[in-house]
Amino acid sequence: MSTRRKFLSSLSAAALALCSLGLGASHAQAAYPEKPVTLLVPYSAGGPTDLIARQLAQGLGELWGQSVVVENRTGASGIVALSALNRAAPDGYTLGIMVTPVTAIAPLTQKDFRLDVTKDFTAITDLVDYxxxxxxxxxxxxxxxxxxxxxxxxxxxxxxxxxxxxxxxxxxxxxxxxxxxxxxxxxxxxxxxxxxxxxxxxxxxxxxxxxxxxxxxxxxxxxxxxxxxxxxxxxxxxxxxxxxxxxGLDVRVEGWTGVMGPAGMPAEIVKTLEDSIAKVKDTPAFKEKMESLGFVITPTSSEAFTQRVQEERDFWKKKIEDENIPLQ
Missing domain, CATH: 3.40.190.10 (Periplasmic binding protein-like II)
Structure with a gap:
């Protein structure tokens, strides 16, 4: 084989390899989720947060054709689950169904808690208000x-x-x-x-x-x-x-239940989750279940939810200090 032929043959092989690698990367990116996803719940089975998580898990499982498992991690007013979520790999396969008391209030009652809910986690989307x-x-x-x-x-x-x-x-x-x-x-x-x-x-x-x-x-x-x-x-x-x-009383106390992940999650996975969860929230099964429990479904984005998590934390910190509410 001539030198020219050898060169062209090598060039073609390299091009095919690069194309194959590109297709492989594209396929891998599009495959999420390609294995079971775990939803950490900070409270016991049977409670409202658990019911919301299981309804979401069912909807996502049907949408993805992939198993979505609910795991109850109780203890320390929700800090056990929150800490486990922080330690998880930021690959989208471990998520948390979190609520206002866990992210905004529990850190104020746990002196040894050193995580920042606005920096050490990814706020993906709100689910419902209560x-x-x-x-x-x-x-x-x-x-x-x-x-x-x-x-x-x-x-x-x-x-x-x-x-x-x-x-x-x-x-x-x-x-x-x-x-x-x-x-x-x-x-x-x-x-x-x-x-x-x-x-x-x-x-x-x-x-x-x-x-x-x-x-x-x-x-x-x-x-x-x-x-x-x-x-x-x-x-x-x-x-x-x-x-x-x-x-006649200027009192308003509401909370949210939403989906969070570890810090550093890839933007494309957050977007997939945001879009998938929005689809589940729009299904008759999810709507009927939430409305029957008196929960208000909240359409939102990851960006808006991130801001809400921070505002809620700041609100309760100030409220507790201003009202001198004992937390011990």
């Missing part, structure tokens, strides 16, 4: 919000409320409500909201703040009186429950 309903039990002896406040003002020992624990959204809602009403109310922390609800039902404490998913059934049970909701507007799932603002 609000709380003030449920008064028999001990409250109140059928309206005014009656509850008047009784608390008349007797500083009369009214108490339970929460899922110090630093939980419903604890902070109670503290802010008490201060806005100008009425003393005793906070009783529990290990989870279920025992607090049980004691309010049994008359050991006066009231609880419960998320809409639990409040819908409890309000209809006849064992509680729903006095107010903490959202800015009435919730379509419980349209007869007035907001606190409607009743």
């Amino acid at each position: 609000a709380l309903v003030l449920l008064a039990g028999p001990q409250a002896q109140a059928s309206t919000l005014k009656e509850l406040i008047d009784r608390a003002k008349a007797d500083p020992q009369a009214i108490s409320y339970g929460s899922s624990g110090i630093g939980g959204t419903n604890h902070l809602a109670g503290e802010i409500f008490s201060r806005a009403a100008g009425a003393p109310m005793l906070h009783v922390p529990y290990k989870g909201n279920a025992p607090a609800i049980s004691d309010a039902m049994g008359g050991q404490i006066s009231f609880v703040f419960a998320q809409t998913d639990a409040a819908i059934g409890l309000a209809d049970s006849g064992k509680f009186t729903a006095l107010a909701i903490t959202s800015g507007e009435r919730n379509p799932a419980v349209p007869n429950i007035p907001t606190l603002a409607e009743q």
Whole structure:
């Protein structure tokens, strides 16, 4: 074979190899996800965050034709799951279903927590917003919000409320409500909201703040009186429950549930996740499930969600300091 032929043959082989490499890289990039994806949940199975995660996992699994696994990592008010997410590889195969109390409030209660939720994680997209309903039990002896406040003002020992624990959204809602009403109310922390609800039902404490998913059934049970909701507007799932603002109190306590990943995730994977999750959120199955639980689906982008995570953290830090709310 002549030198010229050898040169052309080598050139052709090199070109084919480069083309093959290019196609291979393109295929690899387009293949995400090519193996199971894990969703870390900071709370126990059966709770609202877990239910949202499982509905999302089902939708993504159907969309991708790939397994999406929910893994519950409980402990330290959600910090266990948040820390595990931070340690995960930023390849899109380990994600976290995070909520306001975990990213904005728990770091304030955990002295050894050194991560920055705005720098050490990737905010991918919001899923839903939630609000709380003030449920008064028999001990409250109140059928309206005014009656509850008047009784608390008349007797500083009369009214108490339970929460899922110090630093939980419903604890902070109670503290802010008490201060806005100008009425003393005793906070009783529990290990989870279920025992607090049980004691309010049994008359050991006066009231609880419960998320809409639990409040819908409890309000209809006849064992509680729903006095107010903490959202800015009435919730379509419980349209007869007035907001606190409607009743003269400048109190609004809402939270979000969203998807986050480790820091340093490739932009193309974040975009794939953002687009895929948006498609799931728009399906009848996801919409019906969320709306039945009183959650409000929030359309957003990674950029907007990143800003919201930071604003929420800054808001609660300032609110807790301004109101002098104890977190220990």
